[in-house]
Amino acid sequence: MSCQTARFCFRSIGLFTQCERSCGVEKSSLFTGVNQLSLQRSFSQSKMPKKDKTSKSTQKQPETPAGPVSTLKDGQLAISIHAKPGAKQNAVTDVSSEAVGVAIAAPPSEGEANAELVRYLSKVLELKKSEIVLDKGSKSRDKIIKVSASISKEEVLEKLQREAAS
Template identity: 65%
Template sequence: MSEPGRGGQNSPDTDDLSWFRGGRITRGKSQSKEPEKPLPPLGPVAVDPKGCVTIAIHAKPGSKQNAVTDVTAEAVSVAIAAPPSEGEANAELCRYLSKVLELRKSDVVLDKGGKSREKVVKLLASTTPEEVLEKLEKQVEKK
C-alpha cells in the first residue's frame, strides 16, 4: 500500500513532474499560439470573439416604414414599422435587416437589448463587417 498523500496519477508527490511547468499546470497540448483577438470595431459593426458579425442598433419603433436612417460611429439608426410591444418591433427589425443584408431571416438574431432601443444584432452567416457596413450605408443613401 502507498502512504497517504502519495500515489495518484497527477499528484505532485510523484517523481514525474512533467505536468508542472514554471508554476502553472499544463495538461494536454500546450497552447503556443496566442488567443485570437477580436477585430477592431468598424464603427457600429464589429466581430465578436466567436467570429460572428455584430451590429449596434438604435431602434426607432412605431415608424411609418422600415428604413436605415443613419450610420454613426456608435450605432446604426433603424426606423421600424411595428409597435414596440410583445417583441413585434424586434421581429420586424430582424426581418428588415435580413432583407437589407441579403441574408436568411434565421441568420439575423437579436443578441442584446430585447426591451431597449439600444440593441445588438448578431449575424450568424459568414459575412464581413465591411460588406455589412457597405450595405447599410447604401440604404441610408436611398432615403
C-alpha cells in the same frame, strides 16, 4: 556631549533632563530648538518630488470600436442598432460611429418591433432570417444584433450605408 548632539539623541528618546544637567540649557530652549528642527525637516521633506505611480503600471486601455459593426471572438458579427419603433415605414436612418439608426414600422409591444427589425435587416443584408439574431436589448432602443452568416464587416457596412442613402 554638545548641545546639538544632545538635541538629536534626546529628541528620539525623550531624555531632556540629561541635556539640562550636562549642558546647562533650559528645558524650554531645548524644546524650541527641537521644534524648529522638526519643522525644518518636515518642510524640506515635503519639497521632495513624488513618484508617478501610473507610469509603472501596464494597464491596457479598452479598444474603441471603429464603427457599429464589430467581430466577436467566435467569428460572428455584432451590429449595434438604435431602434426607432412606430415609424411609418422601415428604413435605415443613419450609420454613425456608434450605432446604426433603424426606423421600424411596428409598435414596440409584445416583441413586434424586434421581429420586424430582424426581418428588415435580413432583407437589407440579403441574408436568411435564421442567420440574424437579436442578442441584447429586447426591451431597449439600443440593441445588439448577431450575424452568423459568412459576410465581412465591410460588406455589412456597405449595404447599411447604401440603404441609408436611398
